[in-house]
Amino acid sequence: MPDSTSNYRDPRRLSGMLNFADSESPWARHEYAAVLRHQLAAPISFGPDTNAGSDRPMPATFGDLLCDARPSLPLLVSLKDFARAHTLQLNSPVPHEVATSLYYAAIVAAFVRCDQRISGLNDDALQTGIKTILGFDWIDDSMRALFADGLRRLERTEASR
Numbered sequence: 001m002p003d004s005t006s007n008y009r010d011p012r013r014l015s016g017m018l019n020f021a022d023s024e025s026p027w028a029r030h031e032y033a034a035v036l037r038h039q040l041a042a043p044i045s046f047g048p049d050t051n052a053g054s055d056r057p058m059p060a061t062f063g064d065l066l067c068d069a070r071p072s073l074p075l076l077v078s079l080k081d082f083a084r085a086h087t088l089q090l091n092s093p094v095p096h097e098v099a100t101s102l103y104y105a106a107i108v109a110a111f112v113r114c115d116q117r118i119s120g121l122n123d124d125a126l127q128t129g130i131k132t133i134l135g136f137d138w139i140d141d142s143m144r145a146l147f148a149d150g151l152r153r154l155e156r157t158e159a160s161r
Contacts, residue, residue, distance in 0.1 A: 027095045033138035035098050040066070040140070046078045062102070066109050067142055073114050080106035080118055097136065104129045105143055108150035127154050 027035055040063030056072045059065040065075050079102060086092040086099035094102075108130065110118040121129070130147045133139060139147070 029138070032095055032098055032136070033140070035095055036101065036138060036140060036143070039094065039098060039102060040143075044075065046075070046082070063142065066105050066146060068109075069113060071109055071113055073110060073116055073118070076106045076110045076114070077118050080110075100129075101133050101136065101139060101143065104133055105146060108146055112146070112149045112153050123154055123157060127151065130154075 041061055043061055044059060044065065056068070056070060059068060059071070059075070062079060065071050065079065083094075083099045083103035083106065086094040087096055087103060092099060104126075107117075107119045107121065107126065110116045111126075119126075130150050134144065134147050134151075
């Protein structure tokens with residue numbers, strides 16, 4: 001992994017996360033829903049200081065974090081970084097598409113529920129990512145609702161310009 005985080009903020013590099021054609025995974029596409037469910041049910045274990053500064057209790061799972069009406073921003077950033085690392089790892093145990101979905105979910109949750117931007121993606125890139133992920137038939141209803149909220153928020157932001 002590169003030691004400079006500036007590469008992670010390059011929109012061209014980030015948009016490459018949506019290129020799934022070259023993605024190699026030991027998982028078959030029909031298994032992605034189960035992998036996503038597993039990831040959403042996984043206990044959060046980023047370390048005790050990850051939620052420092054938040055007035056919110058530590059959620060038990062990634063799914064709890066993403067469904068929270070007022071999620072912890074530091075935990076969303078940690079989830080985004082965790083997912084991004086798995087999109088860049090050639091032999092990641094998490095399929096590229098699932099990791100990318102978690103990456104965008106953390107960004108959208110921060111944008112919609114915390115009114116914060118935690119990535120360098122502009123509105124067009126974020127909208128493209130959301131629409132791509134909404135096209136996956138294996139995305140569960142709670143994630144689909146989060147991404148739909150993100151699209152609505154982006155549309156309101158665009159209309160107010």
